[in-house]
Amino acid sequence: MLSVIIRQYRSKDYWDVLQIDKEAFSPSNAAYDVYIYLKYGSAIFVAEFNGKVVGYITIMDLGEKAKIMSIAVKKEFRRMGIGSKLIDEAIRWCILNDKKGLLLEVRASNIPAQKLYKKKGFKIIGIHPSYYSDGEDAYIMLLNLEEQ
C-alpha cells in the first residue's frame, strides 16, 4: 500500500505544484495558474510520497459553497487512490467550514476525472457551453454536503 500523506501546501511546494499543473493541463503559462490558486484559493492541499509532492488540490471559498479550482496527480502516480484522498481532504475542509456543497467544473471529454467525481458522490447539475478557450463545454458538478 502506497504511503501518501495529505497536508497543507507550503511555499517550498511551489515548483512541484507548478510542474504537476504543467504536466496535467499543458497551460501556456503554468506560473499564472499557480498564481491564481495562491491568490484566490482558500485552501491548497498536497499529496506527498517519500518527501516528494505528487499531487495537489485547490479549493475556493464561495460563501455557502466551495469549489474545486484544480486537482492533479503526477502521471506515474495516477490510479493509486491519490486523487480520491485529495478530494476526501477537500470534503473535510468543507465540513469544517460549514459548506453546504462542493462544486467543480470539468471538461465534457475528461472521462477519468468525471468517473472519479461520480465515485465520490458528485452529480452533474448543469453545463457551461464553450467554457474553455478551445470551445469545449464544461459540466458543472455538485457534491451536496447537506446529505452527508
Ligand SMILES: CC(C)(COP(=O)(O)OP(=O)(O)OC[C@H]1O[C@@H](n2cnc3c(N)ncnc32)[C@H](O)[C@@H]1OP(=O)(O)O)[C@@H](O)C(=O)NCCC(=O)NCCS
Ligand atoms: C483526475 C485525476 C486527478 C485522478 O487522480 P488519480 O489519483 O488517478 O485518481 P484515483 O486513483 O484516486 O482514482 C479513483 C477512481 O477514479 C476513477 N478513475 C480515475 N482515473 C481514471 C481513468 N483514467 N479511467 C477511468 N476511471 C478513472 C476510477 O473509478 C478510480 O478508481 P479505481 O482506480 O479503483 O478504478 C488524474 O487523472 C489527473 O491528474 N488528471 C489530469 C488532471 C485533471 O484532469 N484534473 C481534473 C480537472 S477537472
